[in-house]
Amino acid sequence: MGDGVYVGNAGRDAALDRGWLLGHFKDEGDPRRSDAVEIKWGVHPRGDKRAQWVRGEERTALLVLISGRFRVELPGRSVLLERQGDYVVWGHGVDHSWAAEEESVVLTVRWPSVPGYAVPQEERTASSA
Numbered sequence: 401m402g403d404g405v406y407v408g409n410a411g412r413d414a415a416l417d418r419g420w421l422l423g424h425f426k427d428e429g430d431p432r433r434s435d436a437v438e439i440k441w442g443v444h445p446r447g448d449k450r451a452q453w454v455r456g457e458e459r460t461a462l463l464v465l466i467s468g469r470f471r472v473e474l475p476g477r478s479v480l481l482e483r484q485g486d487y488v489v490w491g492h493g494v495d496h497s498w499a500a501e502e503e504s505v506v507l508t509v510r511w512p513s514v515p516g517y518a519v520p521q522e523e524r525t526a527s528s529a
Contacts, residue, residue, distance in 0.1 A: 410441035444500035468504025
């Protein structure tokens, strides 16, 4: 890591930090630390869901389905991602939640990377955050 380069595997590295590969939460000096963007490799078993809605969203997000069947709940709208490459983007001020209808892998990109959105530990399901 001392040379500013990090080489890893999304599946292995994601398991170390609830799926998150890059963002403000990585250690100082780690090339994966960023206040500009967050990237998550989310592996969700069937039935996994976010324990509570994200409210007061300050970020923009892009969620891309890699495999499975994944539902994103938005105010007044439910979006089903069911084909590899299906994606949804929502912006600042759009609250959201999600649920894995089948075992799913999703890539999430959010910007900027800001603290304050993690579900408290006692309210988490298998891999919510």
